[in-house]
Amino acid sequence: MENARDDGTGRLRASEILKEMAMTLWYLRAILIGLLLLFVLLTFGMYYWGAPVETANRTPSSISETVYFCAITALTIGYGDVVPTSTFGRIDAVCLGLIGLVFTGLFVAAAVRGVQEAAQRTEPGV
Template identity: 35%
Template sequence: MEFTLIFLELFFSAMGLGYPLLLSFFLIITLLGQWVGRMEGWSRFDAFYWSFITALTVGYGDLRPSCRKSKLLALLVATLGIMFTGVFVAVTVAAATEAFHHYMPGARPL
């Protein structure tokens, strides 16, 4: 339990630092999704859903762009999503690594 509390404290502290970057990615992905949704004639919710399914590389395929411009924007959404995920994973790994060093001070890195 102690390790978990240390990890959560470090994680949320680091997320506070990375918040502006993650929020920027979130907003850009959302806006691009709405733009694609407008071109494709989707509802606002469907456009939001599609943008994050694409950005997080899940890609169910239930909604997909058919216009050339929206397909190009889909590439941009996917690229931004990879960066968004990368920042989130990097913060998580850094917090876990630091928590291990706090919890087990004499331990060597793997």
């Protein structure tokens, strides 16, 4: 009934994976902070020059709705309840989407590296 076999390899622990991931993110902190600052600048640019409007009643969006729109765009979800109406706003939205892709890619890469480093440490003879 015992399905596990003892082949001498250790088990990966979540704490080790998270520690390695955090170390990787720490090394990438300058890039991540730069992306975050760029997100903030693009969000303010969207609010002042992007002319975002709600699609339900075609009224200009408040700052909180603009931040919501920018976050949804950066996460590449895009519900469509708030849309930019100027050319600058559309270009801004594309830039926000690209920033979100890079940000997400860095987090996924850090997670993969965390798993790899933790697995390497648990191998026998290391």
